[in-house]
Amino acid sequence: MKILIDDADLKKIEEFFDMYPYDGVTTNPTILSKTGNPDPMDQLKKIAALMPEGTDLHAQVLSTSAEDMVKEAKYMTDVLGGGKINMFVKIPATPEGLKAMAMAAKEGVNVTATAIYGVMPAFMAAKAGAKYLAPYVNRLDVLGYDGVKIAIDIHNCVKAAGYEAEVLGASFKNSQQILEMAKAGCGAVTVGSEPLAKLAFNQVAEEAVNVFINDFENCCGKGKTMLDF
Numbered sequence: 001m002k003i004l005i006d007d008a009d010l011k012k013i014e015e016f017f018d019m020y021p022y023d024g025v026t027t028n029p030t031i032l033s034k035t036g037n038p039d040p041m042d043q044l045k046k047i048a049a050l051m052p053e054g055t056d057l058h059a060q061v062l063s064t065s066a067e068d069m070v071k072e073a074k075y076m077t078d079v080l081g082g083g084k085i086n087m088f089v090k091i092p093a094t095p096e097g098l099k100a101m102a103m104a105a106k107e108g109v110n111v112t113a114t115a116i117y118g119v120m121p122a123f124m125a126a127k128a129g130a131k132y133l134a135p136y137v138n139r140l141d142v143l144g145y146d147g148v149k150i151a152i153d154i155h156n157c158v159k160a161a162g163y164e165a166e167v168l169g170a171s172f173k174n175s176q177q178i179l180e181m182a183k184a185g186c187g188a189v190t191v192g193s194e195p196l197a198k199l200a201f202n203q204v205a206e207e208a209v210n211v212f213i214n215d216f217e218n219c220c221g222k223g224k225t226m227l228d229f
Contacts (some may be wrong), residue, residue, distance in 0.1 A: 002188035024056030060090035069100035105129025
């Protein structure tokens, strides 16, 4: 399962890629607005420059008509794609969005269907040619649904029908939700910087390492490592 960074802060993105083998970055208009950069394409270019080769960048259109969404998607692909990263354009799973997905996919645009709040909108997006399907897991929970179950149902329905689209789960409140999606074989998740920092690290592990080092130094000398022998 791919794990992506749901953030547009350049410092955080650089730190996360330096520390962990993440698979890409997702953004949306709200996340980009929080950077304070009035030029979102400039911010996306800077993000792309920080990303390792072969990773995925997802960014969203703002237009509301299908035709304008496609124009915007092609422009974003032309500006941000074609380099060391894989560019995916996020299009919302609305009626106009589904129409735009089919049109954009035929134009060679990598489409991520976003703002998914049910199984059938995701299924229709897969039929329209979307490569990723992004259900909002925690937001579904807030609405009284089981967000993880819906995400897994999307995965199962799409795979049963033979589509190549993968679930890209978004909006998480804890690591257990992510674990359940991984166990079900979902293709990807995108996680905000705060929960992401806790995803792969457990304080107990560091405490265990400190015990190992203390025991070793008591025997072999302060500050010693295997390089000293």
